[in-house]
Amino acid sequence: MILVRHEIGEVLRDLRQQKGRTLRQVASRASVALGYLSEVERGQKEASSEILASVAEALDVPISTIMREVSDRLSVLEGITSFPDVVPDELVAMATPELSLR
Template sequence: MVLLRQELGDVLRDLRQERGHTLRQVAGRASVALGYLSEVERGQKEASSEILASVADALDVPVSQIMRQVSDRMATLEGITAHPFDDMSGIPDTIPDELLDDVDRYVPSAR
């Protein structure tokens, strides 16, 4: 069984280490007890949304990026290999001028 808290802890640890920060530095910046943050990183404790936001801020990483990484890891572990919109090869990367004209007509500040 894939545990969200374990994957979240792994992502937080990876991000902290990639940035060259110690657990003590991040705990101090996030105003989180060192032992508690250690338990979160090891997947032993759940992180509240407030704690997650504080740690994300201390790491200078958006919470959405952390959650995306956690989601991607969980999907891989669950055997889901791709997001539904990852393969957009069949969709043109340009918008026809006629459609852009319509957008300009209805939303002048869109471009």
């Protein structure tokens, strides 16, 4: 069974290690208990959107980057080999209304 929390945990751990930060540093900066963040990274606990946002900020990474990586990993696990790598025009227009006036 594929669990999203496992992939989220792996992505968070990978990003933290890529940035050379300890679990303690990220937990402190995100105002999250060290033990809880450890459980999230190991896929044992579900992180709320608020916790994910705090950890993303502590890692100086947009939450969209985290979710994109999770999505890509899930696609691979599900055996999906081709998926679009573009943001739909409707979402771009919603995010940047000034561009939709052109």
